Amino acid sequence: MGIRRKGAAMVGSMVERLPFWGQLTSDEQTLVAERSSLRSFDAGQIIGSSGNSCTGIVFIIEGDIRVSLLSEEGKEVTLFRVGCGECCVTTASCVIEQISFDTMVVTARRSSLLVVPASVCAQLARDNVYVKAFMLQVEVKRYSQVVCVLQQMLFKRLDQRVASYVLEHCRAAGTAEVAVTQDELARDINSAREAVTRALRRLAQDGLIEIRRGRIIVRDVDGLARLV
Amino acid sequence: MGIRRKGAAMVGSMVERLPFWGQLTSDEQTLVAERSSLRSFDAGQIIGSSGNSCTGIVFIIEGDIRVSLLSEEGKEVTLFRVGCGECCVTTASCVIEQISFDTMVVTARRSSLLVVPASVCAQLARDNVYVKAFMLQVEVKRYSQVVCVLQQMLFKRLDQRVASYVLEHCRAAGTAEVAVTQDELARDINSAREAVTRALRRLAQDGLIEIRRGRIIVRDVDGLARLV
Numbered sequence: 001m002g003i004r005r006k007g008a009a010m011v012g013s014m015v016e017r018l019p020f021w022g023q024l025t026s027d028e029q030t031l032v033a034e035r036s037s038l039r040s041f042d043a044g045q046i047i048g049s050s051g052n053s054c055t056g057i058v059f060i061i062e063g064d065i066r067v068s069l070l071s072e073e074g075k076e077v078t079l080f081r082v083g084c085g086e087c088c089v090t091t092a093s094c095v096i097e098q099i100s101f102d103t104m105v106v107t108a109r110r111s112s113l114l115v116v117p118a119s120v121c122a123q124l125a126r127d128n129v130y131v132k133a134f135m136l137q138v139e140v141k142r143y144s145q146v147v148c149v150l151q152q153m154l155f156k157r158l159d160q161r162v163a164s165y166v167l168e169h170c171r172a173a174g175t176a177e178v179a180v181t182q183d184e185l186a187r188d189i190n191s192a193r194e195a196v197t198r199a200l201r202r203l204a205q206d207g208l209i210e211i212r213r214g215r216i217i218v219r220d221v222d223g224l225a226r227l228v
Numbered sequence: 229m230g231i232r233r234k235g236a237a238m239v240g241s242m243v244e245r246l247p248f249w250g251q252l253t254s255d256e257q258t259l260v261a262e263r264s265s266l267r268s269f270d271a272g273q274i275i276g277s278s279g280n281s282c283t284g285i286v287f288i289i290e291g292d293i294r295v296s297l298l299s300e301e302g303k304e305v306t307l308f309r310v311g312c313g314e315c316c317v318t319t320a321s322c323v324i325e326q327i328s329f330d331t332m333v334v335t336a337r338r339s340s341l342l343v344v345p346a347s348v349c350a351q352l353a354r355d356n357v358y359v360k361a362f363m364l365q366v367e368v369k370r371y372s373q374v375v376c377v378l379q380q381m382l383f384k385r386l387d388q389r390v391a392s393y394v395l396e397h398c399r400a401a402g403t404a405e406v407a408v409t410q411d412e413l414a415r416d417i418n419s420a421r422e423a424v425t426r427a428l429r430r431l432a433q434d435g436l437i438e439i440r441r442g443r444i445i446v447r448d449v450d451g452l453a454r455l456v
Contacts, residue, residue: 069375069378069379069382069383071379071382071383072383073383075382075383077378077382079375096368098365098368098369098371098372099368099371099372100372100376101372101375101376101379129357129358129361130357132361133357133360133361133364136361136364136365136367136368137326137364139364139368139371140324140326140327140364140367140368140371141326142371143326143327143367143368143370143371143374144326144327144328144329146371146374146375146378147297147307147329147374148328148329149378150297150305150374150377150378151297151299151329154297154299154303154305155297155299155300155301155303
């Protein structure tokens, strides 16, 4: 079996994991299987950015990606991350006429992605109202996340934002520990690394968390939750 | 003809102006016509707020409404306004499971609204994928508007935000003049009245605008556009 056929076989098994796979007609399934591709990225690679690209729907097989706003001066604001098993539809925003802003999409770590090209997404969104509704639903979920970012940035103190972040990630992972560097954390909550380090130290002094290299361990969930 | 029948007749003619009317089955049209109601509000009245209500889809017949975030301390951030002929779906956010944030919805001026109750919206969203897609599309459009607010607040100087606001409203109205008080403008762009007054004065000194009571007249569109 040649490399090409192996690739095609792998795509074939991956496309079935797309959340909207079951809502496709068999012709649409064939189209998606034939036109989608598997792509690998190192950490920090740009998948799509400001108006210059419309990648299509990106399904995260492994790793995760970060979607952010970029100012003209290069100031960056993280809107959300998209993780394993989730779809990034923002990368197909050219297909969704209601979206008029530009984002930068970067791999947060080494990632393996299944890409359904924009032209295929456009066809599906036009012909299959369920796929269209799926794409819109994903975007509305991101809307909700972005409003939370806005609320945190405008209304919350830094220690509260750090505490929220740690609690949320523990809940999502079902553990008492978050694997994140202080750089990453600062980036994710849109603050400066030095300020985040000070906030973490204060939380550690209060016995709420323990700081290790590349991870944060929660020592007092209730205490942390009272802060938020 | 009694008042009640007159009311019902008016609702009957108004429901046909709902953007999703044509996508309803005749049974659904009957349901919407029978259950919707016309309501009048003075300026500054609360239509819905923080988790305590789920009004349903609000269609603006006259006037406009403002949707904002409220901090625990009462600090308010305007997300967007919804004007004449548009639907506010945020007021039916209980129907859209992807929305998890709370907003405050207030009439910006004397308004006349057609309200399709939440229970009817829930039924339509469940049974009619086109109505569901319509609701999601409206929310994705709001998402785009909220990201623009975020970009303006984070990346732009106050004079640029004021200039953007004035230009945008002139374009939307197709005139060289915006009917807005300085209080309203400050509220809409999330700044302090005093700061907005200073910014407006500077723009007037530069010959870009002229300030009148309750309105702003654009004197140099290109100059204003260069600022943004």
